[in-house]
Amino acid sequence: MREITLSQAVNEAIAEEMRRDPTVFLMGEDVAEAGTPFKVLSGLVEEFGTDRVLDTPISEPGFVGMAVGAAMTGARPIVDLMFGDFIYLVMDQLCNQAAKQHYMSGGKLTVPMVLRTNMGATRRSAAQHSQSLQALVAHIPGVKVAMPSSAYEAKGLMKTAIRDNNPVVIFEDKLMYQDKAPVPEEEYLIPFGEANVKREGSDITFIATSSMVQVAEKAAETLAAEGISAEVIDPRTIVPLDEATLLASVKKTSRAIVIDEGHQSYGVTAEIASRLNEKAFYHLDAPVLRMGAMDVPVPFSPALEDITVPTPEGVAANARKLCAGEMIYAA
Amino acid sequence: MPHDVTMPQLGMAQDAGKIVAWLKAPGDAVAKGDALFEVETDKATMEVEAQAAGYLTGVVASEGDDVPVGQVIARISETAKDDTPAPATPPTPEPASDALPEGKQITMPQLGMAQDSGQMVGWLVELGAQVGPDDLLFEVETDKATMEVPAGARGYLAATLAQAGEDVAVGAPVAILTAEAPANPVARSADDAAKAQALAPAQPEPEAAPAKPAEAPKPAPKALLAEGGRILASPKARRLALEQGLDLSRLVKAGHPQPYHVSDLEVLRAMPEGQTPSTGTAQASRRLTARVKRPELEAFLNWAQGQGVDDTDAALAGLLGQGHVQTLAIERIGHARSFAILRRLSQVAVTEDMPELILRDLRGSFVQNVELGAEDIPVLTLLPKGKGLTLVLECAPEQLSAEAAIALLNTVAGRLEQPLRHLL
Structure with a gap:
C-alpha cells in the first residue's frame, strides 16, 4: 500500500469531501494561498477557489461564530483553528452555541461543523502554542472529539467528521504532520466510537491517544523483550468513547495505563481511568495509572519540555512495576 | 553554639572576595544584621551583615586578603573570650598522592x-x-x-x-x-x-546532632496489615479468592508479603489445606517492649508470704495475670509451670490447662534481648536491665490486637513497678 504523510491524508480527506458535497467549505486564518503554517491545506484553493476556501481575518471568535451560523443554515463548514491553544478564544461559539443548538431547538437545528485544530508539545513553541486541550472540549456534551494517531486515522476520521451532523473537533498532533503511514487509495471512513487494537497483549493494556499511541507502542516493544506482553489500544475518538473495547481488554489483562498528552489532572486519562475503575473494578489486579503531561505550563526549555510529556521509558517503567505487583503509591 | 562567618558568594561567577575592611574588631559585641566586614569582588564592593548575634572572635582573615567563597573567616561566639581560631581553610580531606589539584x-x-x-x-x-x-x-x-x-x-x-x-x-x-x-x-x-569520581569518598557529613541514642534501624515491615485485620489485595485477587473459596488470611499468617495479587493466589493454592505454616516470621508478629526502672518485687513477695502465699511463682502469676487471663504459665530456663489465676492471690494454683499467656522469666539469665517471633500463644519475657527490668511482649496479630497488646504490656509494667498499689 502507498504511504502518505498525515498532512497529505488530511488534505485528501477534505478534497474528496469537497468534491463529493458542494456544501462543504473551508475557512480560517491562512488556509487559502498559505495552506496553513503547517502546509496541510496546500493546493485546495487552486482546486476549489476562494469561494470555498476562505481566508478570514485574525479573529477566532468571529470566524468560528460565522461557521456555526453557516452550519445551522445548511452548509458544512470546516473551520481551521491554527493552534489548539486558541480554543480558549472560541469557547462560547463552540461550547455554548454549536454544542447546544440541536438540544435547545428540540432537534430542529443541526450544526454539522468540523473544527480542525492541533495539539502536542516538544516543538519548542512554548506554553501558549504547545497545549493539548482535548479534555476541555470533551467535557462539553454535544461536541464530538477525534484524535487521529496516524495518517490512516487522520483521513478516515476527517471524512466521518465532515459527514457527521454534529460539531466535531479534530485534534491533530502538530509533530506528526510529516509522519507517513499506509493509506489506501480507495475511499474509506472510520466510524466514530470504534477503538483500534493496535497491538494485542495479555499482561497490561495501554490506552493511548494521538501521538501517545507511538509512545505506548515503543514501550510495548521494549517490554516484549522482557517477557511482558502489552496490549495497545487507540480509542481514536474520545467522544464518543468505545468503552466496550477498553473494558474487554482490561478484563483480559487486569492492568491498565492510560496515556494522553493533555495535563494529567482532570484530564482525558482521568476520565478513562475512572470508567475502567467503575466498570472493571473486580477484574483489576493493579491500580489503573494515568500518564498525562505534567501539571505545568509547557516549558520553552527543550530539556524541560521533553520531560513534561509521557515517554516510552516512563510508560515501560510503570508497566514493569504494575506487572510485578509493586505498589506505585504506598498502601 | 558559635556561628561561622564565611566569605559569601555575591555574584554568579565569583569564586573569591577581597576583604577591604573589618567593620567590627575582635571581641566586639555584634547584633544580627550589623555590618561586619566589607568585601570587594571584581564587580562591586559590599558590606556583609552578621547572620547571628554574639561576639566577633576567631578572626583569621585580614584586610586585603583574598578569600575563597565559602571559607570560614571568623566566628560569632556567645562570649568575647572564645579564642579558638576559626579554621583557616574549609576542612577538606587530605588529597591522596594522585589526587586532582584544587582549582x-x-x-x-x-x-x-x-x-x-x-x-x-x-x-x-x-x-x-x-x-x-x-x-x-x-x-x-x-x-x-x-x-x-x-x-x-x-x-x-x-x-x-x-x-x-x-x-x-x-x-x-x-x-x-x-x-x-x-x-x-x-x-x-x-x-x-x-x-575516580565514583570512588571518591563522600563529603564528610555534618555531625549528626546527638539527640537520640542510635537504635538499630528496624527493617521496614513488608506486610502492612492494617488494623482491624484488613488485608491488602487487588480487587481481582479478592474476587477470585471469594469465588474459589480461598482464604487470604492464610497468606497473612504464613508471612507472605502484601499486597496480594492474582499471582499470590497460586501460593495460597499450593499451601496444604488446614495447616498454617509456622508463624515464626517477624513479619506476622507483634513485638512490644517496656521498661521498669525500679521493680518492687521483693517487697511484694514478702507481703505475699505474709498472706500465706509461699510459692513465689504463684504470687507472680497472680500479680501479673489477674484481669487478663485465666491461666498463665511461668517458664524459666529448664522448667515451666502453669497456674490458674483466680481472684484471690491465695487461690492461684498449679493447673494442667493450656496457658493463655507465657511469662518467660529470664531475670537471672545473661540474655539481654529477645526477638523470637510469635509463638502459639503470646509470650511476655522478663529480662534484666541494670537494677530494673525490660519486658518484651511477642504475639501474632490474631492473638492480640495492637490495642490489647499495648494495654497488657502497660498494665503488667505498672504492676511490676508498684505491685502493692495494684493489690490495695
Missing part, C-alpha cells in the same frame, strides 16, 4: 541545542602551561561542527581529564586550572575521571 574546573561546553556530549579532538595548551581567559584551551567536535574552546579564566592547566578522541558528557569536567603553577600536573582519561 577551577573547566567543563565540556554545550555548543548546540541537542548536543549531550562532545568529542575531545585535542588539547591546544601543554599540560602545566599558563593560560589567559581568551587562550584557546582545547578543540571539541560535535555532530555538527568542530570548535576551539577558550580557557575562560586565568591560571595554569594543572589537570586534563579527557584525552584526544574521547567523548565527554556536556557539563562533565575536562580540565582544572590552578592559580599557582602546579607541582605535579595530572593527565587522565575521561574513563579514569569517571572512575
Whole structure:
C-alpha cells in the first residue's frame, strides 16, 4: 500500500469531501494561498477557489461564530483553528452555541461543523502554542472529539467528521504532520466510537491517544523483550468513547495505563481511568495509572519540555512495576 | 553554639572576595544584621551583615586578603573570650598522592541545542602551561561542527581529564586550572575521571546532632496489615479468592508479603489445606517492649508470704495475670509451670490447662534481648536491665490486637513497678 504523510491524508480527506458535497467549505486564518503554517491545506484553493476556501481575518471568535451560523443554515463548514491553544478564544461559539443548538431547538437545528485544530508539545513553541486541550472540549456534551494517531486515522476520521451532523473537533498532533503511514487509495471512513487494537497483549493494556499511541507502542516493544506482553489500544475518538473495547481488554489483562498528552489532572486519562475503575473494578489486579503531561505550563526549555510529556521509558517503567505487583503509591 | 562567618558568594561567577575592611574588631559585641566586614569582588564592593548575634572572635582573615567563597573567616561566639581560631581553610580531606589539584574546573561546553556530549579532538595548551581567559584551551567536535574552546579564566592547566578522541558528557569536567603553577600536573582519561569520581569518598557529613541514642534501624515491615485485620489485595485477587473459596488470611499468617495479587493466589493454592505454616516470621508478629526502672518485687513477695502465699511463682502469676487471663504459665530456663489465676492471690494454683499467656522469666539469665517471633500463644519475657527490668511482649496479630497488646504490656509494667498499689 502507498504511504502518505498525515498532512497529505488530511488534505485528501477534505478534497474528496469537497468534491463529493458542494456544501462543504473551508475557512480560517491562512488556509487559502498559505495552506496553513503547517502546509496541510496546500493546493485546495487552486482546486476549489476562494469561494470555498476562505481566508478570514485574525479573529477566532468571529470566524468560528460565522461557521456555526453557516452550519445551522445548511452548509458544512470546516473551520481551521491554527493552534489548539486558541480554543480558549472560541469557547462560547463552540461550547455554548454549536454544542447546544440541536438540544435547545428540540432537534430542529443541526450544526454539522468540523473544527480542525492541533495539539502536542516538544516543538519548542512554548506554553501558549504547545497545549493539548482535548479534555476541555470533551467535557462539553454535544461536541464530538477525534484524535487521529496516524495518517490512516487522520483521513478516515476527517471524512466521518465532515459527514457527521454534529460539531466535531479534530485534534491533530502538530509533530506528526510529516509522519507517513499506509493509506489506501480507495475511499474509506472510520466510524466514530470504534477503538483500534493496535497491538494485542495479555499482561497490561495501554490506552493511548494521538501521538501517545507511538509512545505506548515503543514501550510495548521494549517490554516484549522482557517477557511482558502489552496490549495497545487507540480509542481514536474520545467522544464518543468505545468503552466496550477498553473494558474487554482490561478484563483480559487486569492492568491498565492510560496515556494522553493533555495535563494529567482532570484530564482525558482521568476520565478513562475512572470508567475502567467503575466498570472493571473486580477484574483489576493493579491500580489503573494515568500518564498525562505534567501539571505545568509547557516549558520553552527543550530539556524541560521533553520531560513534561509521557515517554516510552516512563510508560515501560510503570508497566514493569504494575506487572510485578509493586505498589506505585504506598498502601 | 558559635556561628561561622564565611566569605559569601555575591555574584554568579565569583569564586573569591577581597576583604577591604573589618567593620567590627575582635571581641566586639555584634547584633544580627550589623555590618561586619566589607568585601570587594571584581564587580562591586559590599558590606556583609552578621547572620547571628554574639561576639566577633576567631578572626583569621585580614584586610586585603583574598578569600575563597565559602571559607570560614571568623566566628560569632556567645562570649568575647572564645579564642579558638576559626579554621583557616574549609576542612577538606587530605588529597591522596594522585589526587586532582584544587582549582577551577573547566567543563565540556554545550555548543548546540541537542548536543549531550562532545568529542575531545585535542588539547591546544601543554599540560602545566599558563593560560589567559581568551587562550584557546582545547578543540571539541560535535555532530555538527568542530570548535576551539577558550580557557575562560586565568591560571595554569594543572589537570586534563579527557584525552584526544574521547567523548565527554556536556557539563562533565575536562580540565582544572590552578592559580599557582602546579607541582605535579595530572593527565587522565575521561574513563579514569569517571572512575575516580565514583570512588571518591563522600563529603564528610555534618555531625549528626546527638539527640537520640542510635537504635538499630528496624527493617521496614513488608506486610502492612492494617488494623482491624484488613488485608491488602487487588480487587481481582479478592474476587477470585471469594469465588474459589480461598482464604487470604492464610497468606497473612504464613508471612507472605502484601499486597496480594492474582499471582499470590497460586501460593495460597499450593499451601496444604488446614495447616498454617509456622508463624515464626517477624513479619506476622507483634513485638512490644517496656521498661521498669525500679521493680518492687521483693517487697511484694514478702507481703505475699505474709498472706500465706509461699510459692513465689504463684504470687507472680497472680500479680501479673489477674484481669487478663485465666491461666498463665511461668517458664524459666529448664522448667515451666502453669497456674490458674483466680481472684484471690491465695487461690492461684498449679493447673494442667493450656496457658493463655507465657511469662518467660529470664531475670537471672545473661540474655539481654529477645526477638523470637510469635509463638502459639503470646509470650511476655522478663529480662534484666541494670537494677530494673525490660519486658518484651511477642504475639501474632490474631492473638492480640495492637490495642490489647499495648494495654497488657502497660498494665503488667505498672504492676511490676508498684505491685502493692495494684493489690490495695
